[in-house]
Amino acid sequence: MSGADQRRGVTRADVARLAGVSTAVVSYTLNDGPKPVAAATKARVLEAVRLLGYRPNAAARALSTGQSDLLALVVPTVEQSYFAHLAAAVERAAAAHGLSLIVANAMPDRVAPVVRGLVGRQVRGLIIAAEATADATKEFLAAGTPTVVINQASPIGSLLTLGPDYRAGTMNGVHHLIEAHGHRRIAYLGGDVDGDERVRGWTDALSAAGLALGPALAGGFTPADGRTAMRALLREHPEVTAAFCASDQLAIGALAALAETGGRAPDDLALVSFDGSPEAEFAVPALTTVNVPIDAMAHDAVTRVLDDISAGHVRYEAELIVRRSCGCQ
């Protein structure tokens, strides 16, 4: 035996027998092609399918066609709110095309092996929201699996990339802090401090206004990171009156740290953050945040991957959603 499934499978042969047709006809009717089937025959087949409770075997189909109906998304951790929302958005976009989504978590050093496993699974396309390491890139290029790298500030080689305009978005936020609220000492909190386009946006906005760079405190993107950063900021840079946070979650942690000292935003420190997540609206005070159009990005990522567009970069505008943490209202 060749390792057949214990769970007895109803196969298309059973259906064909019951319907009194050949297996080919069963395929034709189930797939609406590539050959036409007479209405009466079709009805008989469908009836047989129903009677038998037949369920097509996706693995067999994938083997035969060389394609699965699986899309894969690689993120650092779904745990982080931003990626959770991204996963939800991609899942919706995938479902709209009749595809299922595999969500894989991979920190930088695991991206290559994870991608390797995924392409072996014959996924229809790959959406990488984690770090596109050189090794990982090699994997999907070698396999020829259509791939899009997202959350990318700018093109990478000849890959298909897509992402918000981190720099301009951040500039909007910092600019608002300067022009609308008159801040002169504006810190940057979180994320990698070098290489991040948000940092560049912050730097540029400050320079354009002729202001000195406030302190930039590196860290991650989580609430815990935000708390740490804010504690340090409060301790070491009392002259700062406003801060730009690399993520909404970070800002939420920063708010918590501020509260520890009895401080409040925006009075004691004005805050603008990045992401435009739903959570931002429910922070106290509600966060003014640079919105990333996640749904549009997810939608485009999926359609592009399916169209197998192999290169280019799409940049999305990131607009400021003004709420209370910056001092407005």
Place this chain on the structure above:
Amino acid sequence: MSGADQRRGVTRADVARLAGVSTAVVSYTLNDGPKPVAAATKARVLEAVRLLGYRPNAAARALSTGQSDLLALVVPTVEQSYFAHLAAAVERAAAAHGLSLIVANAMPDRVAPVVRGLVGRQVRGLIIAAEATADATKEFLAAGTPTVVINQASPIGSLLTLGPDYRAGTMNGVHHLIEAHGHRRIAYLGGDVDGDERVRGWTDALSAAGLALGPALAGGFTPADGRTAMRALLREHPEVTAAFCASDQLAIGALAALAETGGRAPDDLALVSFDGSPEAEFAVPALTTVNVPIDAMAHDAVTRVLDDISAGHVRYEAELIVRRSCGCQ
């Protein structure tokens, strides 16, 4: 042609040829069995694999063995923080077994079709954190796919179920509000008001203390729902001094609504919520919350599904994490 992949595939035959062995030996070495392979031969095969950049075809393997290395998780929406954390936890548990995770979103009316698609994909197991409708149950039972229904308060028929002790957990929380802080008018916010074991826990704790039931305001579990519920509570039930929230996210929305009126927790209204999510720690004030041991549940769900344990119920204790929103400290 049979629909072969455009992307030229290196197959085990190529590897076998290069290594000068048979395809069976390639399988044996790659799978570590079922037959032994001489060390030298194994090395040659592995070398050939490397040279060719060979990647096993998962679909072929799945077809042959009748098993994939896919696990599926069905949730209402990954978007909701609780499910995002659950997905992350399940993904980790699955990865520990070398399996990938398909995350499918399905509202109640879509659960059955989604499950049907998943079992057709030969998933190794199914973890249902969405509503296990009768139709959906029929699907996985018919296919014989090992399934566990989680977030379940109590056993359902002869299915394998698992979940926190919603009732006892909630009782802990309400009890704390009564005993430690002397509240007498305690509301219940969010979720379905009937059928939810949390509501029963709230009712029971109040009754046990000889207190009248405070108002119970139904709704969902999101921050927006919490805001709505809290606004109504403030408007219609000024006598209430404390509230139990069905989820942490709900409590976060409730906190925002409280702040709108200039109120603060715990002074104006004490809050205890349910979930024990990481976010609870960063709310202002930090939320006292009933902890759901998500990692343990995810771990057990995965191992049980893989062991194909077909029935029974596992209940997890939900302990109170005491922070500031209840009035402590």
Place this chain on the structure above:
DNA sequence: CTGAAAGCGCTAACAC
């Protein structure tokens, strides 16, 4: 419009 049959790439008996 329908049917027969040749694979898709891999597994695992069953020989040797």
Place this chain on the structure above:
DNA sequence: GTGTTAGCGCTTTCAG
């Protein structure tokens, strides 16, 4: 220890 080979269930070409 290694090789042969018959499937797994589906798609699709090629004949009718």
